[in-house]
Amino acid sequence: MTETTADQSRRLGAKGARTRQRILDAAEAVFVEYGYHDASIVKITETAGVAQGTFYIYFPGKHELFAELVDDLNRRVRRAMAQASDAHRTRLAAERAGFAAYFGFVGEHPGLYRIMRQAEFVAPEQLRRHYDRIVSGYSSRLAAAMDTGEIPRGDPELMAWSLMGLGEMVGMRWVLWQQHEAVPDTVLAGTGEIIARILGVPEPPVPD
Amino acid sequence: MTETTADQSRRLGAKGARTRQRILDAAEAVFVEYGYHDASIVKITETAGVAQGTFYIYFPGKHELFAELVDDLNRRVRRAMAQASDAHRTRLAAERAGFAAYFGFVGEHPGLYRIMRQAEFVAPEQLRRHYDRIVSGYSSRLAAAMDTGEIPRGDPELMAWSLMGLGEMVGMRWVLWQQHEAVPDTVLAGTGEIIARILGVPEPPVPD
Amino acid sequence: MTETTADQSRRLGAKGARTRQRILDAAEAVFVEYGYHDASIVKITETAGVAQGTFYIYFPGKHELFAELVDDLNRRVRRAMAQASDAHRTRLAAERAGFAAYFGFVGEHPGLYRIMRQAEFVAPEQLRRHYDRIVSGYSSRLAAAMDTGEIPRGDPELMAWSLMGLGEMVGMRWVLWQQHEAVPDTVLAGTGEIIARILGVPEPPVPD
Amino acid sequence: MTETTADQSRRLGAKGARTRQRILDAAEAVFVEYGYHDASIVKITETAGVAQGTFYIYFPGKHELFAELVDDLNRRVRRAMAQASDAHRTRLAAERAGFAAYFGFVGEHPGLYRIMRQAEFVAPEQLRRHYDRIVSGYSSRLAAAMDTGEIPRGDPELMAWSLMGLGEMVGMRWVLWQQHEAVPDTVLAGTGEIIARILGVPEPPVPD
DNA sequence: AATGAATGAGAGTTCATTCAT
DNA sequence: GATGAATGAACTCTCATTCAT
Known part of the structure; x- marks a missing residue:
């Protein structure tokens, strides 16, 4: 559902796409609840149910x-x-x-x-x-x-x-x-x- | 420039009042430039020209x-x-x-x-x-x-x-x-x- | 040397367990030498040979x-x-x-x-x-x-x-x-x- | 009542002696309640009802x-x-x-x-x-x-x-x-x- | 594709002490 | 004799990010 404008050079398989979306959804919830600064990557990945490292496979950083x-x-x-x-x-x-x-x-x-x-x-x-x-x-x-x-x-x-x-x-x-x-x-x-x-x-x- | 009427339980001498004001002015500038989170106490006190500890004489904390x-x-x-x-x-x-x-x-x-x-x-x-x-x-x-x-x-x-x-x-x-x-x-x-x-x-x- | 049976909610892999133990041993030595208050986290982690942040992966804080x-x-x-x-x-x-x-x-x-x-x-x-x-x-x-x-x-x-x-x-x-x-x-x-x-x-x- | 073994090179007048004793009494209470490290000089002097600086007129430091x-x-x-x-x-x-x-x-x-x-x-x-x-x-x-x-x-x-x-x-x-x-x-x-x-x-x- | 471990810079805050008045 | 103001080093702790596996 969420489309990305940023170049997604890396083409994702079905599983990868799902993981990415899980992170995105988790991020929205966490940003909304805590605000940008208090929304830590740990909180996001925990909410998404993935490991911290996984985040950086799909996103260059918190800001992006x-x-x-x-x-x-x-x-x-x-x-x-x-x-x-x-x-x-x-x-x-x-x-x-x-x-x-x-x-x-x-x-x-x-x-x-x-x-x-x-x-x-x-x-x-x-x-x-x-x-x-x-x-x-x-x-x-x-x-x-x-x-x-x-x-x-x-x-x-x-x-x-x-x-x-x-x-x-x-x-x-x-x-x-x-x-x-x-x-x-x-x-x-x-x-x-x-x-x-x-x-x-x-x-x-x-x-x- | 910034005037404060808010309760200042601690009564300040002339020098103290001046320092407090310096910090307040510096804080406004720094918050404006960097935003709340990236406005560190170091930046504020440096701008005000006082030591870090001095800040806590006049304010209970960054948030207040x-x-x-x-x-x-x-x-x-x-x-x-x-x-x-x-x-x-x-x-x-x-x-x-x-x-x-x-x-x-x-x-x-x-x-x-x-x-x-x-x-x-x-x-x-x-x-x-x-x-x-x-x-x-x-x-x-x-x-x-x-x-x-x-x-x-x-x-x-x-x-x-x-x-x-x-x-x-x-x-x-x-x-x-x-x-x-x-x-x-x-x-x-x-x-x-x-x-x-x-x-x-x-x-x-x-x-x- | 120090064995720990206390609840370690977080299950650790072999490497993590070793690191945790290193910190525990270092902490004992540092507490003994300096006493609780002068035993800083820096001293403990330096003794253990890990970064400061690593400490907080394994322990909620100094007191615990x-x-x-x-x-x-x-x-x-x-x-x-x-x-x-x-x-x-x-x-x-x-x-x-x-x-x-x-x-x-x-x-x-x-x-x-x-x-x-x-x-x-x-x-x-x-x-x-x-x-x-x-x-x-x-x-x-x-x-x-x-x-x-x-x-x-x-x-x-x-x-x-x-x-x-x-x-x-x-x-x-x-x-x-x-x-x-x-x-x-x-x-x-x-x-x-x-x-x-x-x-x-x-x-x-x-x-x- | 409290006698001091440490050399009290500075001879004190009556008022000074009273102030010193006030600090000593306050210190005992504060040390007992908070322990050495959490007993700050501020707490002691506040309890004694004197300014922070006054402490150092009568004692070389917290430890002594x-x-x-x-x-x-x-x-x-x-x-x-x-x-x-x-x-x-x-x-x-x-x-x-x-x-x-x-x-x-x-x-x-x-x-x-x-x-x-x-x-x-x-x-x-x-x-x-x-x-x-x-x-x-x-x-x-x-x-x-x-x-x-x-x-x-x-x-x-x-x-x-x-x-x-x-x-x-x-x-x-x-x-x-x-x-x-x-x-x-x-x-x-x-x-x-x-x-x-x-x-x-x-x-x-x-x-x- | 994914993970868990590790990092280290930097944050806010405290406090014994000094000093000009 | 006493004060209020100022200092700055040291502290505990957080977190975005990297990396070996």
């Missing part, structure tokens, strides 16, 4: 493993959002559905935040890419919607960053801190209203 | 020092925002001024972000307090403005979190990543527009 | 190592005494032989004392167990001899503690302080006489 | 302070025993009274043991002197009693060490470990019986 995980999570979150918003006709409805999917994903993988917030010092490049990718998705969709006149003119990039800030904060506040599985419905509704305002279509929320 | 710094930064950023927004009559103008002050502060102390983002794992309680305090400020001001009818009804808390998300993302994107001293004027103007939308007063921006 | 050593020494001294006294028919003869063996052991391992005397503050529980075990051996043998009428009635536990005190002091005085390999024969004879008195069989000493 | 305390305790215990045994006519009665006084002293100052047992590595010379002095007291009294025929011949020195071993073990077992204030009466009686046996006058115990 982390970077791979960040990219991984980014891919998964974007896929979840894209799938959710695809089915909708209006921009507003699509973005709202994307947000809902995002909050759902966050509820299922609260580690997303916890890993991303670490990345500032550990893998800044990956972090930046993470934000850039999400924003550029928003941004181009918004620009297109402006071109068709569906939403009024504005700075699509700035709006995109705003939307992402909104998503992060609401997710942190109502999912991560509240240990909820997803953002409560009332909050979700309120979020939809604010999204509408940001997009410049502040009609009373109407379902798709 | 960090927590104090987080609270400290929070206090400073809120003070800067409050001063800037005090002078304005409309809510919108005040919030815009607050944001401008915030971005200015971030430009002067880009370390603010870098330290806060660490706090998730290092001092989660302080981090939460940091956000809570800022949000509760926004929130009560917005509620008051709704009561007077200055801005339309809405969920003030959710709006507050959105505003903070906006601020964080824009600050990160245009100050931290661009190494700018402040958010460019065009972005500032665009931000003002989005703030207006969120507050529900999307008139074309007019200066105070 | 020390505790294991104390139990170890206790086991060895009791074994030596038991073997020596087994062959004798009368209680008096057996105890005398046990003492002789004890003094012999002390002569071969003068560190015994030096380690035990530390234990008061470092591992009080182990120390107490050490004394309790030795005393309970004495005690039950004396009680049995009273039952058969071989020695007159008396408080066997109190007699046991007295015997142990006698042994410790004589060992300290004539072996440890004199750097002798064993208690001189004249002292040994005198000790035998006092043991006889304590047991209540003050006949002139006769070999078995 | 400890050595002085050892000699001090030795003097006090011998004085207590001497006073108690002075009034008695027979050797046996006197020694029994001495033991009782010893156990009483130990009950009042359980730190005696705890400090002495440390001394093996910290101040071995003082420790040896401690034992030598006590033993030589016993020894000469026993020799005198042999000369007058009050007790049968035997090796007085060896008997003296035996007696001391008895005292240490019984004191450790029934006072220190039991947290009693003194050895229980039954044990005291039993001890008297064993003393009688060691002295070679094993008549049924008769009060003085």
Whole structure:
């Protein structure tokens, strides 16, 4: 399931691929629970059920493993959002559905935040890419919607960053801190209203 | 530069107070440059120009020092925002001024972000307090403005979190990543527009 | 030389077991020479010829190592005494032989004392167990001899503690302080006489 | 009350003498509670209510302070025993009274043991002197009693060490470990019986 | 393909001692 | 006579990484 961008020069047999995946899964769990620095290789390999040495067969080091995980999570979150918003006709409805999917994903993988917030010092490049990718998705969709006149003119990039800030904060506040599985419905509704305002279509929320 | 009001059980003489401050300033710089974990006591004390042992005269440990710094930064950023927004009559103008002050502060102390983002794992309680305090400020001001009818009804808390998300993302994107001293004027103007939308007063921006 | 029966949760391969033993032997020597506190892990690992980190593969910490050593020494001294006294028919003869063996052991391992005397503050529980075990051996043998009428009635536990005190002091005085390999024969004879008195069989000493 | 053998070159005024004594008293308490190594100068000076620097006005260092305390305790215990045994006519009665006084002293100052047992590595010379002095007291009294025929011949020195071993073990077992204030009466009686046996006058115990 | 053993640099922290005031 | 501040060497322990098998 987890694909790797980094060159995986070494082609793996079936058993090797399985081992690698076990380590990757273990790493996600351990990073989420302990944070990058307190997540030791011992903890990861123990969780994965392999010997310490085995780790270095599949990964050049702790840092590269982390970077791979960040990219991984980014891919998964974007896929979840894209799938959710695809089915909708209006921009507003699509973005709202994307947000809902995002909050759902966050509820299922609260580690997303916890890993991303670490990345500032550990893998800044990956972090930046993470934000850039999400924003550029928003941004181009918004620009297109402006071109068709569906939403009024504005700075699509700035709006995109705003939307992402909104998503992060609401997710942190109502999912991560509240240990909820997803953002409560009332909050979700309120979020939809604010999204509408940001997009410049502040009609009373109407379902798709 | 860093002022500390936090309880300093041990009363210090003039010399001691100066040394403590030197350590605090050094610590901020080192945490900002290296992040919590790679900011060693050696680096901090060397930067401060004192011996390692001296550190432990003034702080119980690395973690407590960090927590104090987080609270400290929070206090400073809120003070800067409050001063800037005090002078304005409309809510919108005040919030815009607050944001401008915030971005200015971030430009002067880009370390603010870098330290806060660490706090998730290092001092989660302080981090939460940091956000809570800022949000509760926004929130009560917005509620008051709704009561007077200055801005339309809405969920003030959710709006507050959105505003903070906006601020964080824009600050990160245009100050931290661009190494700018402040958010460019065009972005500032665009931000003002989005703030207006969120507050529900999307008139074309007019200066105070 | 040092054998360990204590629970070694981690099962070791042959190489690991050898390394562990090397550390244990080195530790005994270093504790004996420097005492618990001045016996640093550096000194121990250097003596053992391994890296510092290796120590922590085999022992959770300095203190646990020390505790294991104390139990170890206790086991060895009791074994030596038991073997020596087994062959004798009368209680008096057996105890005398046990003492002789004890003094012999002390002569071969003068560190015994030096380690035990530390234990008061470092591992009080182990120390107490050490004394309790030795005393309970004495005690039950004396009680049995009273039952058969071989020695007159008396408080066997109190007699046991007295015997142990006698042994410790004589060992300290004539072996440890004199750097002798064993208690001189004249002292040994005198000790035998006092043991006889304590047991209540003050006949002139006769070999078995 | 505490006299010092070490040269006190610096003659002290009344205030200085009082401060010195305060430190000495604090040190005893702290050494007893924490043991030599964990008894830090900070703890001692804090207990004494003086600044750290003050300590070094009165003592050259931690080690010398400890050595002085050892000699001090030795003097006090011998004085207590001497006073108690002075009034008695027979050797046996006197020694029994001495033991009782010893156990009483130990009950009042359980730190005696705890400090002495440390001394093996910290101040071995003082420790040896401690034992030598006590033993030589016993020894000469026993020799005198042999000369007058009050007790049968035997090796007085060896008997003296035996007696001391008895005292240490019984004191450790029934006072220190039991947290009693003194050895229980039954044990005291039993001890008297064993003393009688060691002295070679094993008549049924008769009060003085 | 995998393992267990070993490494050693570096971490945070303590504390006896010194010294200027 | 006393203090508070400062020192720095030494300590125990952790952990990413390497390597022989």
